[in-house]
Amino acid sequence: MILGEYATLEAIESMRRKLGLDLPLGEQFVRFLRNIVVHGDTGSSIIYETSSRDLILDRAPVTLLLVGMACLLAILLALLLAILAATHKDGPLDHLIRILPAVTLGMPVFWVGLLLIMIFGVQLRWFPVGGAGEGGLDRIYSLTLPAITVAFSQIPSLVRSLRAQMLEVLESDFVVTLKAAGIPGRVILVKHVLRNSALPALMLLGVNTAYLIGGTLVVEQAFGLKGIGSLLFSAISNRDFPVIQGIALYCAFFVVVIGLLVEIASGYLDPRTKGEP
Template sequence: MKKIWLISTVGRALAVILCVMTAVFFLIRMVPGDPAKMILGEYSTPEAVESMHHALGLDLPLGEQFIRFVKTLFTQGDTGNSIINGTSTRELIADRAPVTLLLIGMACALAIVIALVLATLAATHKDKLLDHLIRIFPTVTLGMPIFWVGILLILLLSVHLHWFPVGGVGEGWWGTLYSLTLPAITVAFSQIPTLVRSLRAQMLEVLESDFVVTLKAARLPSRVILFKHVLRNAALPTLILLGVNISYLIGGTLVVEQVFGIKGIGSLLFSSISKRDFPVIQGIALYCAVSVVIISLLIELLSRWLDPRTKGKP
């Protein structure tokens, strides 16, 4: 049973990666703009553009370009060299990846901690003032564009209060963490509302269940009931929701990097899109898809471990 589940899960993951790889390859070539003219300039001659097309392999049929792309990907673990500067896509992404991965990790951790605190307070103070205030928070913030939230936080916490730098990445570990705190809060803002709403609803449902009533009758401490039993049973649907939203979190991180002037994968992506640098765009999309699939797989494994119905099953 476990082998069948694992095989099907890995099969779905590979299918998603293959679909993303194919879609990105063909869709990016439908976007107006010629990489050769981007390199040679606006006043380049038709002969020079044709020669550049041949050098870049853009004069080949799409099918042959796709086969070459797939072959390069599987033999070199790369999507090719950058059209603009000739550097390996893998090297370009690897150079920018650490700051982006750190930002994603910080944002995810903040979203989980803040959502956990708010949902617990709301569920344990049902229909009281604190519960109503916390329930208003997701309603107000859910429709806010993430870049707008970032600009507001910069104006409030950086420009007026001077608590955080306006943008960029500081030096050293402490400087890096300090400078990424505000961007991480901005990215977490996009995930907190849905997580709070889901976790609060699940906690209320568990608090009203028969086994919790039995535990209360047995006079177990409220803290033990809440953290050992209620949270564990309520966390499963919210954890699955986080796995579903992880792609939005990664996408939001790439946008927030532009707002805060962080030289991560996001700035590389937008720069490559403006220059029609196909290999770099394909590489970023593919690596992001692989990251989403791996994280979703880990969350699915954790969900099975938390689900009491799967305990002891093969």
């Protein structure tokens, strides 16, 4: 692929030696691991002829900001909907909130993105239909619609989990005692009910991180964002294996980091999860 279709045998053999493909397989694997661990190097791009690490890190800010905004929106909207549903149990609002997530859960994320572009970008002209902006507030404004699209796929499961936990906590004995003591309902809801209900939803968000990243990469294509997603699809089209490999490894590392942060946060919410010293 590097040398082209009509490369000579001498050129191919020279390239094999340059890439270290003439070495034993075990030695090749050790060199591969050493380059990743020591230098964070996942090889050179076949198409761009530069480090795949540099290509990925150059596109990473857009993707990381999009993931962060999507997580924040998903958490805020899930909290709002779950609180409304739990505090209006079996009422019209509760039924509406329970039905909508069930319907939206089956919608493909790229289709949701195209729908939002048509409504809020083309018809209402509230948001740009593509691009990541020039930076600062303009970038955040440009990424708002893609972030809503990505968050859209995470909200249904978070709402169902958080609502179920909140209903269970609201019916517990200590909440009844707090109400009998005359503590305001808003204080009980925020300080006690939410804290005791958030752990399962937080763990679910951590588990869904891989799906969140995958949805982000697809949404980048729909909105024409120059992030890791567009780089990945370009690398797949051109069979640029080092770039594909690098993106997979960096995304896997990011998922592990998010899992660690979720464990730390769960220990703060419920000290019993820390285990015995």
